[in-house]
Amino acid sequence: MASRGGFSNRLGFIAAAAGSAVGLGNIWKFPYEVGENGGAAFLVIYLACAFLICLPIMLAETAIGRNTRLNPFGAFNKIGNRRWGLVGLMGVLSGIMILSFYNVVAGWAFGYFIQIGFGGLLSEGVNYGEYFGGFVSDITDNLLYSIGFMVLTALIVAGGVQKGIERWTKILMPLLVIMIVGLISYGLTLDGAMDGLSFYLVPDFSEITANTFYTALAQAFFSLSLGMGALITYGSYVGKDDSIVGAAALITVADISIAFLAGLMIFPLVFSQPSIEANAGPGLVFVALPGIFETMGSIGPFIGASFFLLLCFAALTSTVSLLEVPVAFVTDQFKTNRKKTVYLVATFIFFVGLPTMLSQGASDFFTNFVYYGGEDKDFFTLIENVFSDLALPLGGFFIAIFAGWSWKNKGFQKELYFGNAALEGTFLEKMIMFMVRFVSPFVVGAIFIISVLQIFFN
Numbered sequence: 001m002a003s004r005g006g007f008s009n010r011l012g013f014i015a016a017a018a019g020s021a022v023g024l025g026n027i028w029k030f031p032y033e034v035g036e037n038g039g040a041a042f043l044v045i046y047l048a049c050a051f052l053i054c055l056p057i058m059l060a061e062t063a064i065g066r067n068t069r070l071n072p073f074g075a076f077n078k079i080g081n082r083r084w085g086l087v088g089l090m091g092v093l094s095g096i097m098i099l100s101f102y103n104v105v106a107g108w109a110f111g112y113f114i115q116i117g118f119g120g121l122l123s124e125g126v127n128y129g130e131y132f133g134g135f136v137s138d139i140t141d142n143l144l145y146s147i148g149f150m151v152l153t154a155l156i157v158a159g160g161v162q163k164g165i166e167r168w169t170k171i172l173m174p175l176l177v178i179m180i181v182g183l184i185s186y187g188l189t190l191d192g193a194m195d196g197l198s199f200y201l202v203p204d205f206s207e208i209t210a211n212t213f214y215t216a217l218a219q220a221f222f223s224l225s226l227g228m229g230a231l232i233t234y235g236s237y238v239g240k241d242d243s244i245v246g247a248a249a250l251i252t253v254a255d256i257s258i259a260f261l262a263g264l265m266i267f268p269l270v271f272s273q274p275s276i277e278a279n280a281g282p283g284l285v286f287v288a289l290p291g292i293f294e295t296m297g298s299i300g301p302f303i304g305a306s307f308f309l310l311l312c313f314a315a316l317t318s319t320v321s322l323l324e325v326p327v328a329f330v331t332d333q334f335k336t337n338r339k340k341t342v343y344l345v346a347t348f349i350f351f352v353g354l355p356t357m358l359s360q361g362a363s364d365f366f367t368n369f370v371y372y373g374g375e376d377k378d379f380f381t382l383i384e385n386v387f388s389d390l391a392l393p394l395g396g397f398f399i400a401i402f403a404g405w406s407w408k409n410k411g412f413q414k415e416l417y418f419g420n421a422a423l424e425g426t427f428l429e430k431m432i433m434f435m436v437r438f439v440s441p442f443v444v445g446a447i448f449i450i451s452v453l454q455i456f457f458n
Ligand code: PHE
Pocket: 020, 021, 022, 023, 024, 025, 026, 098, 221, 222, 223, 224, 225, 226, 228, 230, 318, 319, 321, 322
């Protein structure tokens, strides 16, 4: 254990796991998915998925990691068998592919920080929707920003678990929350704010389709960093006397709160600008926020640049956890030097991300890459659909089945008792087991089947 490193204590783990969870998923993705899926009704389903389905899986992942002290592949091989190892392998692969596109979007945030802070982006008459379209298809700028982001990620991961990952998260997360709360207060003073709030908070269940459930489920997995073993990997650095039950609950609450606040920030701002639609899609924060910063006058560029900088930080504590998964896999399985592995894997993933970068208008081939679900999809959407929307719930399904049914000698329960001996025989323990065995796998399975049918055959 000493050679693999570890978190300094339970708070260190909570901070790092919350840092992994809180990221672009909360601030970039969650709001636009709410916007595209009818508002408050989506929010309600999302919350249910997070607590009822994902929280038990988070416990399972952390327990598997701590018990084996290995990466997802090694972990499943050790306490499962070769076939379970495949689930771990799928997780490692998903981590690589998710990081490949995540790094591109993080590059956009980084670019907006530079352009607003130093490039004079916030000037009158700029159409931010058009600007965003031009920005993402400009390959030279994007290359620079995403290389920059990958380098930062690699440096932190190379710094190790405690000094790198843990320390930075503890500093940056609180700043992000302060910034968001500030923007919420500002947004609520604007005309149209109340329409935004009612869109976000008053559910209209007639808007719900099968797809709403699936999108909410996939988003919950993505936002909580579940289903690919990121928390198996982080769990492998948790001490035996730290209780993981309370920790998982805290991480979930922290992640959900920040997503919720991000919605509270964005919808009043969106509805205060008549030119912006809530269903604007992946460009939503990049289009809605600059217009607002512009109205702030001379402090606008400062506030705007700070916001995107903090968004970068939130993304950074997530890219770090994504990179940690394949790095732990390679170092555990092949006994390689950690630092060298970090730089090698990061470089590899950067290249894997190039088609995604090109798929936002720069290359026709990657922009209209495949046809399914009734329209041409770009390469980014394909990778996101397969390795995030499909692979994470599927991975979560198997993780729950493993912990609930297949882990021998009550391995899962026993792992939960470490640091929490009082759990044995309690109602809480029975609840956890019930959720892991029945609720998580069956609900994920049901939603999964329905939506695979929908995505590919509609
Ligand atoms: N949870 C992160 C976010 O919301 C993304 C992520 C997914 C990180 C999977 C690690 C593993 O931005």
